[in-house]
Amino acid sequence: MSELKTNRLFPYALISPAIVVTVVIIFIPIIQTSVMSLFNYVIWKPKDNKFVGFSNYMKAFRDPVFWISIKNTLIWIIGTVFLQLILGFITALLLNQQFWWRGIARSLILIPWVTPSVITALMWRWMYDGNSGVINDLLVRMGILKEYFPWLANTSTALPAIMVALMWQGFPFFAIMILAGLQAIPRTLYEAAEVDGATSLQKFTRITLPMLVPILFTSILLRIIWVANSVDVIYVMTGGGPGYATHTLPVYSFIRAYKALDFGYASTLAILLTILLVIFVAFYVVKVLHSREEF
Amino acid sequence: MKRRLFTLHIPVLLIVLFAIAPYIWMFISSITPEKDLDKEVRYFPRHPTTENYVEIFSKINFASNIRDSLIVAASTMLIGLGISVSASYSFSRFRFRGRNYLLIQFLIINMFPIVLLLIPLFVIMRVLHLLDTYFALIIAYSTFTIPFSTWMMTSFFNAIPRELDESALVDGCTMFGAMVRVTIPIAMPGIAATGIYIFITAWNEFLYAAILTGRTVKTIPVALQNLIGEYEIAWGLLTAGGVVSAIPVIVLFFFVQKQLVSGMTSGAVKA
Numbered sequence: 166m167s168e169l170k171t172n173r174l175f176p177y178a179l180i181s182p183a184i185v186v187t188v189v190i191i192f193i194p195i196i197q198t199s200v201m202s203l204f205n206y207v208i209w210k211p212k213d214n215k216f217v218g219f220s221n222y223m224k225a226f227r228d229p230v231f232w233i234s235i236k237n238t239l240i241w242i243i244g245t246v247f248l249q250l251i252l253g254f255i256t257a258l259l260l261n262q263q264f265w266w267r268g269i270a271r272s273l274i275l276i277p278w279v280t281p282s283v284i285t286a287l288m289w290r291w292m293y294d295g296n297s298g299v300i301n302d303l304l305v306r307m308g309i310l311k312e313y314f315p316w317l318a319n320t321s322t323a324l325p326a327i328m329v330a331l332m333w334q335g336f337p338f339f340a341i342m343i344l345a346g347l348q349a350i351p352r353t354l355y356e357a358a359e360v361d362g363a364t365s366l367q368k369f370t371r372i373t374l375p376m377l378v379p380i381l382f383t384s385i386l387l388r389i390i391w392v393a394n395s396v397d398v399i400y401v402m403t404g405g406g407p408g409y410a411t412h413t414l415p416v417y418s419f420i421r422a423y424k425a426l427d428f429g430y431a432s433t434l435a436i437l438l439t440i441l442l443v444i445f446v447a448f449y450v451v452k453v454l455h456s457r458e459e460f
Numbered sequence: 461m462k463r464r465l466f467t468l469h470i471p472v473l474l475i476v477l478f479a480i481a482p483y484i485w486m487f488i489s490s491i492t493p494e495k496d497l498d499k500e501v502r503y504f505p506r507h508p509t510t511e512n513y514v515e516i517f518s519k520i521n522f523a524s525n526i527r528d529s530l531i532v533a534a535s536t537m538l539i540g541l542g543i544s545v546s547a548s549y550s551f552s553r554f555r556f557r558g559r560n561y562l563l564i565q566f567l568i569i570n571m572f573p574i575v576l577l578l579i580p581l582f583v584i585m586r587v588l589h590l591l592d593t594y595f596a597l598i599i600a601y602s603t604f605t606i607p608f609s610t611w612m613m614t615s616f617f618n619a620i621p622r623e624l625d626e627s628a629l630v631d632g633c634t635m636f637g638a639m640v641r642v643t644i645p646i647a648m649p650g651i652a653a654t655g656i657y658i659f660i661t662a663w664n665e666f667l668y669a670a671i672l673t674g675r676t677v678k679t680i681p682v683a684l685q686n687l688i689g690e691y692e693i694a695w696g697l698l699t700a701g702g703v704v705s706a707i708p709v710i711v712l713f714f715f716v717q718k719q720l721v722s723g724m725t726s727g728a729v730k731a
Binding site for chain 2: 193197198287
């Protein structure tokens, strides 16, 4: 575009509002969080505010709730993304076939994805209810359960129960991403395979899966980040309880900030979450790239 | 044909049911009288009623929550679009120094945990006396809407051939004129879809709204969450509120579904 070079400043002029805004409302606040993590900063005790170096970090490493939260965060990320991926993949494979009500089915399946998190949380909390929850009622009617079970009030079922709710909210994302990937695979590949006498299983493992690798990579990455950071569904469903059973790191940080107004420690937890997430994502990226090289 | 019934139609039907069942249940609960709700589970309420819907508007002033949500979501959308349309046009049309670096930066910002920004934004708003105002939420929501919509609209603009801009310049348009009169009108469906996406995310947001506002400005998610009491939960009211607040989002979404899905997936398929 040679003509456009006449005004070299024009592209910068178009971009500068976005840059200024992101610096002011994102980068400066992040620096502030890092600084605050080095302070004792409880908002209703202004006299005690002082620089404490890395002692908030030391406190975190000695804090049993911090370690519980880390464990829960890992279970939460891996379990939730896995559940969403499996159901999303199956949905995409089904929707990739021709049938007369495919359009309607696809639209309806996307509904959970635009559902507000607070509503997702409320609906599922109500369905899991220990006294008049519909899930209990159905399971008892089917003979799977003998009596109603308090899913969200039990330490061993609370986190998996929320994971199912998040699977509901997140699987449409995988479904549409994978569906787009499937539709981008050239038909000629399958036709050639058929000529060579390939079975459907062979076609799936030798053509479909390898062709989907890039889109699976991107969408899993986006989902890991999104799931890792999600606080609202957990917070509204259980508030992090019972006990610390559903405390993930962001939930813990949010509760320290929102309930205790302990901003110093909450900042430390937020920074540690970010570091953990970067490590996790880097590990994932390296692992995938490595396995692709072998492939 | 029979084989397709068990391998296709029934599985799809089950997944569709899974997707919409919570809504069906929420609707059934919302037309059941509060006092019948904790007695037993009934799939066809014996005394269907609209009392829960009447009550959310009379008892907790839901209309003002809707108004607050509308103001915040619409302003966030307008500001977000204003800033990110020009930025994404620039990313799509020009190759300038630092372009790749900035583009990657916009992608990385999407990764930052909300809790990382929540705390400093609270402190800043407190110092500026902006807590509990629309402005606080609009700023907070821009932290995630601007990076995301810049990234998404760049892919919409990339889909429009550059030759169009060039011929406009040849015909005597200024650079600004080419953008405003030629490319942006063509990109309008994509811009509208992005705008609605921003509107929906702002309408749905809870965490910032809970921390930065909640007294005079109270958006729907916060109002609904406040209905959860310590010991008792008014499920009739909550489910009615849920139905009322989810419907506009779903309707809006259906209008822009196609655009949005193609915008989200096109970037990823090419990557």
